[in-house]
Amino acid sequence: MKEVSADSQIKLFSGPEISLTAIQASGTRIRTKEYGELIDFESGCWANVLGHSRKEIVQTISENAGLLFHTHHYFSTEHPGTLVTELVKAAGLRGSYKGNFISSGSEAVSLAVSLAEYITKREKKLSLSISYHGTSSELKIPRNSTQWIDLDVSNCFSCQKSSSCSECGNYSSIDFSSIAAFVFEPGNSGGIVLCPPKKLISFLVENTKASGGFVILNEVTTGFGRTGRWFGFQHYDVFNSESHLPDLIALGKGLGNGYPISGVLIKSNLARVIEGSNFRYVQSHLDDPLGCIVARKVVEVISNEELIEIGNKMGQYLRQSLNEIREETKKIIEVRGRGLMNVIALDQSHHSLEVFKKLLERGFFTGYSELHNLIRLYPPLTIKTEEIDRLCRSLKEILIN
Numbered sequence: 001m002k003e004v005s006a007d008s009q010i011k012l013f014s015g016p017e018i019s020l021t022a023i024q025a026s027g028t029r030i031r032t033k034e035y036g037e038l039i040d041f042e043s044g045c046w047a048n049v050l051g052h053s054r055k056e057i058v059q060t061i062s063e064n065a066g067l068l069f070h071t072h073h074y075f076s077t078e079h080p081g082t083l084v085t086e087l088v089k090a091a092g093l094r095g096s097y098k099g100n101f102i103s104s105g106s107e108a109v110s111l112a113v114s115l116a117e118y119i120t121k122r123e124k125k126l127s128l129s130i131s132y133h134g135t136s137s138e139l140k141i142p143r144n145s146t147q148w149i150d151l152d153v154s155n156c157f158s159c160q161k162s163s164s165c166s167e168c169g170n171y172s173s174i175d176f177s178s179i180a181a182f183v184f185e186p187g188n189s190g191g192i193v194l195c196p197p198k199k200l201i202s203f204l205v206e207n208t209k210a211s212g213g214f215v216i217l218n219e220v221t222t223g224f225g226r227t228g229r230w231f232g233f234q235h236y237d238v239f240n241s242e243s244h245l246p247d248l249i250a251l252g253k254g255l256g257n258g259y260p261i262s263g264v265l266i267k268s269n270l271a272r273v274i275e276g277s278n279f280r281y282v283q284s285h286l287d288d289p290l291g292c293i294v295a296r297k298v299v300e301v302i303s304n305e306e307l308i309e310i311g312n313k314m315g316q317y318l319r320q321s322l323n324e325i326r327e328e329t330k331k332i333i334e335v336r337g338r339g340l341m342n343v344i345a346l347d348q349s350h351h352s353l354e355v356f357k358k359l360l361e362r363g364f365f366t367g368y369s370e371l372h373n374l375i376r377l378y379p380p381l382t383i384k385t386e387e388i389d390r391l392c393r394s395l396k397e398i399l400i401n
């Protein structure tokens with residue numbers, strides 16, 4: 001193998017000061033130069049819901065890349081439309097949706113916001129300050145306060161525990177009539193896994209809708225089974241009502257299982273408004289056929305193999321195993337998560353970066369946050385109980401010593 005040369009590559013992020021060279025990845029495993037084979041509890045960058053180099057996806061790419069890869073946006077193919085139809089059916093979405101596909105999650109949220117602004121003729125967006133919506137300058141935290149109302153909802157997380165909580169009342173001063181969209185990320189919050197309470201979300205959705213604003217779901221990370229359902233918003237009852245269906249849904253990551261495709265679903269009645277207007281959005285990778293073909297395969301494999309249900313059960317198994325370690329070691333403050341989107345909040349006796357490194361040495365790649373002192377576990381939906389058992393044995397060993 002050729003020696004890796006990182007000299008000419010710009011480093012745009014801060015990470016652990018260790019060398020980690022990927023050689024090959026398949027299923028839940030990633031082979032590295034420094035640590036040998038690792039079980040990938042981050043699913044690539046939270047995208048490989050089916051695992052790495054899934055055979056159906058590799059086959060789909062190799063069969064189709066030579067046929068129809070990328071076209072000028074003047075050309076049409078059957079794939080974007082068919083992908084929307086197949087996804088809406090598989091995920092059990094109520095209502096009628098149309099959609100477009102681009103490349104990254106940030107672009108998808110940005111396009112959804114532009115569509116909402118255009119139709120409502122309003123500029124303000126409502127969101128939660130903990131929500132991550134992407135890297136573009138208008139989305140990244142801290143967001144421009146003249147255009148965004150970012151609610152600090154830190155007091156809301158005890159809501160489920162107390163029926164007398166009156167915190168939502170503090171938000172009644174919001175001028176909902178100026179809001180183009182409530183941009184809701186149902187549960188990830190930049191990898192710290194905070195799931196906003198149902199009561200708060202019902203309040204914000206109902207008021208936004210009643211005042212003529214839209215609800216945009218940011219499902220970039222929470223989509224495609226990550227939270228134990230097809231989409232994270234499906235944990236929130238408010239969306240069961242016909243009048244509160246999501247207006248726009250931003251997709252990314254799991255949609256391509258690592259292939260760079262993202263998308264926006266928009267209710268068909270709103271799509272008709274856009275189609276009859278002078279709204280314009282063009283970029284190089286609009287509805288690229290190969291990406292759409294890959295995503296259709298992802299939807300098919302998830303459905304055929306019932307991976308949403310399986311992933312949900314694996315998530316329950318993981319949390320149960322982690323809670324047992326919590327009981328035994330008393331070194332874990334909290335195990336938090338939904339489906340296969342989980343974090344372990346460590347107590348002060350263990351530093352997350354050290355635990356991350358020790359897990360690496362034992363054959364596991366996880367996420368971590370030094371700020372929140374937590375270890376993050378977002379494995380593929382195809383993770384096996386034996387792999388979870390192996391991780392838990394090592395984690396326990398690390399925490400006890």
Ligand SMILES: Cc1ncc(COP(=O)(O)O)c(C=O)c1O
Nearest residue numbers: 104105106132133134220221252
């Ligand atoms: C909730 C959420 N929204 C948007 C994004 C941005 O997606 P991308 O990195 O593909 O641009 C991310 C990425 O982590 C995310 O987690």
